[in-house]
Amino acid sequence: MKLKHATLVLAATLVITNLTAPAFAGPDDDARFRGNGTTRNNLDPIQNGGLFADLPTNAEPNSGLRIMPPTNTQLIQGQRFDLRVETQIPATATVVLKSLTVNGKDITTSFTTKITSQGLGLESGTPASALLYGASARNLTFSTPGIYVVVATVTIDGVDRTITNTYPVANYAFRGNVKHVVVFLGDAMGLPVRTAARIAGKGIFEGRLKGKLFMDSMDEYGLVATASYDSIITDSAPGMANYVTGLKQPNNGLNVSADNTPETNLDNPRIETLWEFMKRTQGWKTGVVTDAFVTDATPASEAGHTRSRGDRAIIAQQFLDYYADGTAQPATGFAGLKELTQPLDVIMGGGATDWTVSTNTTLQTFYQYASGGRTAAQQDLFVVAQDPTKVAATYCVANNLTSLNACPSNKPLLGIFTGEFRTISSGLGGDNIPGVLDRLVARDLAKIGGKDATNASLGLNVAPPRGTGCGATVKDCFAAVPSKPEMVSKAISVLNTLAGRQGGWMLMIEQSQTDKLAHPLEYERVIYEALELDKALGSVLTGTANDDRTLTLVTADHAQPETIIGVSLPGSIVAGGATPLGSCFTASTTYPITLGSADTSTATGTDGGTRPCPLQDIVGTFNDATFPTYVDANNDGFPDDPDATVKIVIDDGGRPTYSQDYLTNVVPLNPSGSNAAFPNPARDPNGILLTGNMPTRNTVPTQPATGAALSTSSANKTSGSVGVAPHSGEDVPLSASGPGADLFAGVYDNTDVHVRIANALSGKTSRRSLNQGSRYTGVPFTTPAGTSLTGF
Amino acid sequence: MRTLFLAFAVLTCLVQSVQAETIYGRVFDTLKGKILPNTRLVLGSNPNQETTSDSTGTYWFRNVKPGPYLVHIFTAEREVVGRLVVYKSVPTTVANLDLSKIDAPDSDDNY
Numbered sequence: 001m002k003l004k005h006a007t008l009v010l011a012a013t014l015v016i017t018n019l020t021a022p023a024f025a026g027p028d029d030d031a032r033f034r035g036n037g038t039t040r041n042n043l044d045p046i047q048n049g050g051l052f053a054d055l056p057t058n059a060e061p062n063s064g065l066r067i068m069p070p071t072n073t074q075l076i077q078g079q080r081f082d083l084r085v086e087t088q089i090p091a092t093a094t095v096v097l098k099s100l101t102v103n104g105k106d107i108t109t110s111f112t113t114k115i116t117s118q119g120l121g122l123e124s125g126t127p128a129s130a131l132l133y134g135a136s137a138r139n140l141t142f143s144t145p146g147i148y149v150v151v152a153t154v155t156i157d158g159v160d161r162t163i164t165n166t167y168p169v170a171n172y173a174f175r176g177n178v179k180h181v182v183v184f185l186g187d188a189m190g191l192p193v194r195t196a197a198r199i200a201g202k203g204i205f206e207g208r209l210k211g212k213l214f215m216d217s218m219d220e221y222g223l224v225a226t227a228s229y230d231s232i233i234t235d236s237a238p239g240m241a242n243y244v245t246g247l248k249q250p251n252n253g254l255n256v257s258a259d260n261t262p263e264t265n266l267d268n269p270r271i272e273t274l275w276e277f278m279k280r281t282q283g284w285k286t287g288v289v290t291d292a293f294v295t296d297a298t299p300a301s302e303a304g305h306t307r308s309r310g311d312r313a314i315i316a317q318q319f320l321d322y323y324a325d326g327t328a329q330p331a332t333g334f335a336g337l338k339e340l341t342q343p344l345d346v347i348m349g350g351g352a353t354d355w356t357v358s359t360n361t362t363l364q365t366f367y368q369y370a371s372g373g374r375t376a377a378q379q380d381l382f383v384v385a386q387d388p389t390k391v392a393a394t395y396c397v398a399n400n401l402t403s404l405n406a407c408p409s410n411k412p413l414l415g416i417f418t419g420e421f422r423t424i425s426s427g428l429g430g431d432n433i434p435g436v437l438d439r440l441v442a443r444d445l446a447k448i449g450g451k452d453a454t455n456a457s458l459g460l461n462v463a464p465p466r467g468t469g470c471g472a473t474v475k476d477c478f479a480a481v482p483s484k485p486e487m488v489s490k491a492i493s494v495l496n497t498l499a500g501r502q503g504g505w506m507l508m509i510e511q512s513q514t515d516k517l518a519h520p521l522e523y524e525r526v527i528y529e530a531l532e533l534d535k536a537l538g539s540v541l542t543g544t545a546n547d548d549r550t551l552t553l554v555t556a557d558h559a560q561p562e563t564i565i566g567v568s569l570p571g572s573i574v575a576g577g578a579t580p581l582g583s584c585f586t587a588s589t590t591y592p593i594t595l596g597s598a599d600t601s602t603a604t605g606t607d608g609g610t611r612p613c614p615l616q617d618i619v620g621t622f623n624d625a626t627f628p629t630y631v632d633a634n635n636d637g638f639p640d641d642p643d644a645t646v647k648i649v650i651d652d653g654g655r656p657t658y659s660q661d662y663l664t665n666v667v668p669l670n671p672s673g674s675n676a677a678f679p680n681p682a683r684d685p686n687g688i689l690l691t692g693n694m695p696t697r698n699t700v701p702t703q704p705a706t707g708a709a710l711s712t713s714s715a716n717k718t719s720g721s722v723g724v725a726p727h728s729g730e731d732v733p734l735s736a737s738g739p740g741a742d743l744f745a746g747v748y749d750n751t752d753v754h755v756r757i758a759n760a761l762s763g764k765t766s767r768r769s770l771n772q773g774s775r776y777t778g779v780p781f782t783t784p785a786g787t788s789l790t791g792f
Numbered sequence: 793m794r795t796l797f798l799a800f801a802v803l804t805c806l807v808q809s810v811q812a813e814t815i816y817g818r819v820f821d822t823l824k825g826k827i828l829p830n831t832r833l834v835l836g837s838n839p840n841q842e843t844t845s846d847s848t849g850t851y852w853f854r855n856v857k858p859g860p861y862l863v864h865i866f867t868a869e870r871e872v873v874g875r876l877v878v879y880k881s882v883p884t885t886v887a888n889l890d891l892s893k894i895d896a897p898d899s900d901d902n903y
Contacts, residue, residue, distance in 0.1 A: 059886075061882045061883055061884070062883050062884070064884075064886050088816075088886050089816050089884050089886065090816075090850075128848065129848065230893065231893075235897075235902065235903055236903060250893075251892075251893055252822050252823055252892055252893065252902070253822075262818055262820040262822065262827065262849075262888065262890070263820070263826075263827050263848075263849075265822065265825050293901075296901070307822055308822050308823050308825055308892075309823070309902070310823040310824075310825075310901075310902065311825075429900065429901070431901065515903065516900065516903075519900050519903060520900075706832075706842060707840075707842070724900055724903075726903075727903065
């Protein structure tokens with residue numbers, strides 16, 4: 001009887017497996033649409049049940065068989081990409097590619113021949129295990145727009161397994177009406193940051209705006225969904241890289257897809273960026289400008305290709321298109337990558353440690369690094385960049401405003417500037433150039449809480465810690481760092497000259513510290529960052545972009561959970577008055593507790609005594625928020641002091657525990673102390689304690705014994721955490737001006753920006769032109785011949 | 793016909809009650825560019841399941857019921873807790889455990 005029951009169950013299992021197989025066989029995207037483009041069923045991939053644990057993907061469920069790029073990657077006509085077929089679950093014998101078709105044309109032989117000619121290993125992304133299949137045919141293109149269906153079948157342990165991907169390929173035909181593309185990327189510059197910058201920078205009176213930012217006055221506005229391939233919360237790598245490729249990329253990835261060789265970050269299937277595409281196809285000049293270390297995720301998105309954004313020494317070489325065995329970016333094994341990458345013509349930002357060798361004394365005496373730098377084997381890229389035997393065109397290398405201005409405009413430019421190296425500051429890091437507010441103070445254009453650069457607490461009026469290469473004082477060093485408008489002006493001068501009258505160029509300008517200073521909750525400084533971006537934008541819109549041939553975009557890669565909650569009047573607390581500063585939380589380093597009206601301890605006097613934390617009363621919210629009173633007496637576009645009598649209060653929906661006195665910190669400081677549960681004792685010790693609300697990282701000094709309950713684990717939520725604010729997942733605004741600006745109205749995915757830029761370059765100016773009969777942006781509802789896949 | 797339908801429904805329930813799946817994946821850290829071999833993994837369930845990744849960072853959990861799980865990864869430095877979902881009727885759930893994704897970034901530079 002038991003046997004019979006088991007048999008019945010087995011039979012039922014088989015039946016159910018067969019019945020349900022289509023629904024669980026991975027989302028067969030192409031099968032979901034009728035010939036007229038309407039949806040055949042409403043089952044999205046995630047509803048079908050996914051293969052991945054928390055990441056349902058389009059893969060065959062028994063083997064993990066998948067094709068790269070991921071299905072629905074939004075390519076443009078002629079864009080290079082790697083076509084990869086791989087399994088994810090080891091078989092018991094060698095896996096064989098049985099067939100590979102494109103719109104019905106069998107390309108199996110072409111594919112395998114290409115793999116053979118490329119060579120196995122790094123060139124083709126060959127897995128270490130023979131029980132996995134994986135092969136990437138490099139640098140293919142679809143030469144005709146339309147919809148392509150790629151079907152791969154592999155034989156695994158005697159059974160054929162099949163998976164299908166669909167690729168929409170948008171029309172692209174360069175028309176020449178757009179000659180310049182400028183993308184301003186305010187990292188994490190969500191809507192609250194734009195609003196706060198407008199209020200602080202332009203003012204508001206009786207509820208009416210006293211002025212608008214340049215970004216408020218552009219031709220069109222859209223909203224962009226920012227999710228990455230594997231998270232609704234993107235980091236800055238796919239956040240930018242998705243914009244310039246059409247490929248949904250995994251967090252930490254730069255212009256590649258994840259693959260089944262996690263031991264090797266440089267062999268992943270790649271995709272060409274718009275920067276590379278325009279240089280290859282039109283000879284356009286290209287550049288990136290940032291205030292972060294220039295190999296950081298956002299600038300690296302234009303020219304880097306690696307699964308790890310942390311490969312900074314490698315990315316620097318890819319910027320120069322410099323491949324050499326023995327260096328961080330070898331030549332052997334990377335012929336396909338070398339064929340793909342293009343050198344940037346303008347590279348500006350911080351992070352000298354990625355460019356020069358540790359033995360170069362300027363790394364210490366000028367850039368003020370205590371350690372770091374490239375090894376001798378990795379070579380000094382400042383030297384490489386000026387060596388005509390190693391780069392296609394030699395660069396002028398600049399390290400401050402004076403040398404930047406001295407560089408000629410007819411040479412490529414590599415400008416690497418000093419960072420926020422003050423040892424009393426912990427909130428930004430020496431790889432990133434000093435924040436706008438701190439540079440303004442260094443140039444005597446602003447004060448912090450009434451303190452100017454001579455105030456000892458700011459740490460500016462002293463000698464730099466490691467030599468006076470960048471100036472006699474920290475103030476001199478900071479003042480010598482070019483502002484964003486100064487960098488942009490030079491960048492455009494170089495690009496215009498190099499491109500000539502008939503040529504074109506693309507430039508990405510990042511304001512990284514709208515993100516980097518928001519992570520440590522330095523919101524007063526974030527406002528200055530947004531204002532500097534806007535000032536640089538103004539110089540483009542009223543100058544370069546005034547030629548009707550420049551498409552200018554302003555957007556963010558993601559937001560942070562910031563919001564404007566009201567205003568504060570920090571000056572209302574008078575030292576020595578009835579409500580003195582302090583006593584807002586216990587000094588305990590074990591369990592800091594906010595003291596407020598609920599406090600019942602007699603020690604703090606709540607039993608009819610003085611109120612323990614007057615800071616709770618200086619914030620006006622909702623009806624009582626009134627208006628800030630920032631002053632810009634020197635008319636430089638920035639408040640003269642962030643600590644106005646009435647100032648904006650920005651709070652955060654995701655934060656560590658920290659203390660807050662509603663005054664601007666004299667230097668950027670991390671909000672957390674030893675971990676995310678405790679405030680930084682050096683930051684606002686008299687402030688009010690604001691309790692953190694994020695899950696924090698675990699540590700386990702001692703592991704529980706094997707088999708023991710996990711509750712005995714010493715995993716906890718209070719040690720080793722990174723105590724900063726996170727990113728958030730809401731849409732971000734995108735503003736556009738110039739020819740094709742209308743294409744950027746609406747709500748769309750970040751990968752759609754790529755296609756919209758390509759349409760603008762193709763002479764399209766109306767959003768209606770994006771509908772070409774299919775559900776995909778700019779893609780005709782046609783099925784081109786499989787021979788349109790070229791590059792074999 | 794009605795009898796057949798009821799029988800099918802009962803069989804479906806029986807199948808679901810005994811359904812067990814497999815989890816496969818590798819343990820690695822993309823940002824550090826390394827595989828994590830010989831790493832102890834505990835799948836939080838009742839009772840817990842334990843395994844250790846092999847020399848290539850590969851691990852398997854077998855006979856796992858569909859549903860959401862926490863997976864505890866004991867590296868040399870710390871314990872990291874990841875989250876995964878085992879779906880019904882998917883023979884093998886692929887759950888690569890990339891610490892650079894699961895864990896908080898080591899540095900603000902990785903935001």
